[in-house]
Amino acid sequence: MGRWRGLVVTLMATWGMISSVNAAQTPCAIIDNQQGWPIIGEKCDIGNGLWGDQSPDPQSSAFWVQCGATNGVPSRQFYQTLRQGLPDLPFQVQVREGRGRCLIGPYQALDVANVVLKRVRMFGPTRQAVLRQTRQPLSQPAVIRLPPLAETKASTMSETKASTLPETSGKAAQSEAAFNLSHFGLPEPEQGDKQYTEKGMSWVRLPYAKAEPRCQQEGMVLASRQDLTQVAQATDQLPMRLPYWVQGAQGVDANTGTVVTRNQVAALNVLCKKG
Known part of the structure; x- marks a missing residue:
């Protein structure tokens, strides 16, 4: 079962690490x-740190977020703290000359x-995080994982409707409040997936033939057209540029809820739902 337990903005996404890469293909593969x-x-x-007001080199090819430095490998407790506070980011460590560096990217x-750095600095234990730059091209850029979608829209919508409903409509209000993002x-991205950028984040897109199986890998099922409409109304954090595959091989525009394509080879967004 995959690590995605909530809808992820992933960079969404527990959820944790960069996609696995064969060590023979890149020196930045996870080896231990x-x-x-x-x-x-x-x-x-891992390049050099950009300390203070230092500007990035225009020739930079890649960036890491350094989330800490310790003697040797950081403690398990620190790792657990980061996983709880920033559960979706791809943490890893490099130890060189006895110095361990916590890295994201x-x-x-x-x-x-910079989006990732800003978020990491908002978390107390990593508020001193810094960017590192390198001229080494990336063979496998990190997939951005972000936390579960905030339910501010859903909560506001539920509270507003509940406050305007007569007392005899309590059951309807309870049903509305039960909607849970x-x-x-x-689906968690895998190596080789097509991706695109929206809202400064990287999103996976899949043909219909892969949509249902990938949801099943997460212990979920492909969402219905109605599910997509409800989620889109409940949060503004969904990627919206592309349509979504839903049950029945329909490509649906999340903004309008209308079917825009049935071309099953089109690579679209995918929304999964707990069965």
Whole structure:
């Protein structure tokens, strides 16, 4: 069962690490696991830190977010703290000359790395995080994982409707309040997936033949047209540029709820639902 338990903005996404890469293909592949931390090799180029007001080199090819530095591998407790506070980001550690560096990434685009850096700095234990830049091209950029979607829209919508309903409509209000975004999720990206960028984030898109199987990998089923409409109304954090595959091989526009394509080879967004 996949790590996605809530709808993820993933960069959505528990959810945890970069997609696995064969060590023969890249020196930044995960080679070990210590204290719970995925360990990358010493030959992985993590570049230089951008301290203070230092500007990135225009020739930079990749960026890491350094979330801490310790003697040796950071403690398991620190890892568990980060996993609880930032459960979706791809943490790993490189140990070089006895110095362990907690890293997130790598990311190819500076604006994407800055989005991650800003979020990481909002979490107390990593408020001193810093960007690192490297000229080494990425063979496998990190997939951005973000936390479960906020239910602010859903809560506001439920509260507003409940406050305007007569007392005899309590059952309807209770039904509305029962809608829960945590029942939905996006499939975890895998190596080779097509992706696109929206809202500064990287999103996976799939043909219809892969949509249902990928939801099943997460212990879910493909969402229905009605499910998609409800989720789109409940949050503004869904990617909206592309339609979504839903049950019945329909490509549906999440903004309008209308069917826009039945071309099953089209690579579209996918929304999954807990069965």
